[in-house]
Amino acid sequence: MKKSKTHIKVVESAKNLFWKFGIKKVTVEDICEEAGISKMTFYRNFSNKQELAKIVIQNLTEEGLANYNAIMHQEISFAEKMGKLVLLKHEQSQNVSMEFIKDLYKANDPELRNFLETHKENSYKRFFDDLLEAQKTGQIRKDIKISFIMQMLDYFSQKMVDDAFLSQYENVHDAAMEITNFFLYGLFPPDDKA
Amino acid sequence: MKKSKTHIKVVESAKNLFWKFGIKKVTVEDICEEAGISKMTFYRNFSNKQELAKIVIQNLTEEGLANYNAIMHQEISFAEKMGKLVLLKHEQSQNVSMEFIKDLYKANDPELRNFLETHKENSYKRFFDDLLEAQKTGQIRKDIKISFIMQMLDYFSQKMVDDAFLSQYENVHDAAMEITNFFLYGLFPPDDKA
């Protein structure tokens, strides 16, 4: 076997804890307790928390990519795909701890920073290309710039964490639906609208 | 004014952080950052984190009591009250961090332990008396021991965090409804059943 059970257990435990508390607040011994192993076995498998954090982050970005692919490769309309992406993103941002985001943001490990930067660029490019392809096959109006769509998506995800905006709706879900609908109905080719 | 704005801000911030991360994981500076004050102003208002934690816990127990009272004093049927209590309790246990519970459990401050112990006893007694009163007024079968009901409630709240149990249901809400229904239908006076 490639990865030992211990290895898997530790990575899973760390993933859960980092997700909830961020990286800084979680100690190696917290991880060991969660994984049900001793501190020594931890250090026999990983050199330190930093290295483990990298593995976890790599795992998480891979999962994110897998989720994206799972949606984009479904045999559903482009509109449905967009709806699912918005819901997925919102679902994740609801669960992940702000601490985790903060810790990633102020990571001073150059290798990690570089990895995150590259991943961000790749994701952006990937999504951009998929939208471009969708536009070519007539699923998005031809007279709209893809980069404009990307900017709008950025703006929408900002709105979804803006209390002043959210307070205008009964609940978060209503707000998400409003945004999604606006996004989709503005996106449909003219002949699909009626 | 009795409590300064600073005092209130700090207590609120600490409440949020403790609730999410537990007491141990949260540093005084985390609290200051959240409250938007400097460390010095913190120490001018509170002697240390321990004292603040006591205030926060006292606040939380008071809130819990207020919630309980709000439900029990409504002009609704006893069955509805029980339903609301189960939902409230479940809602809270969903949100509160396990870390917080752990930290409370292993608190070694004698004053705090005593406070928690007393509060637990009082709550228990209070609920016991309310149930007894409900039995007197015919809202609960006369041929059932109140202490037995309390034991059942304990058992039910255990079930609500038991993965083996929850996995039998589509979602947590279904499980909660199953328990609530079982609890209520077994509780109704015989002539209300049909």
Add this chain to the structure above:
DNA sequence: ATAAAAAATTACAAAAAACGTAACATTAAT
């Protein structure tokens, strides 16, 4: 406008927590 009060900033020593390792005991696997 100015004096007094409150809060922020900076710096720092002391205490506590977390890290990482070594030696040895125990358990599990083959």
Add this chain to the structure above:
DNA sequence: ATTAATGTTACGTTTTTTGTAATTTTTTAT
């Protein structure tokens, strides 16, 4: 039975957090 892997204990080192003092800035009241 032997080897490999994990657990236990203990400990020195490093890092973080704590709590305070001195000083500057901001706010409040007069």
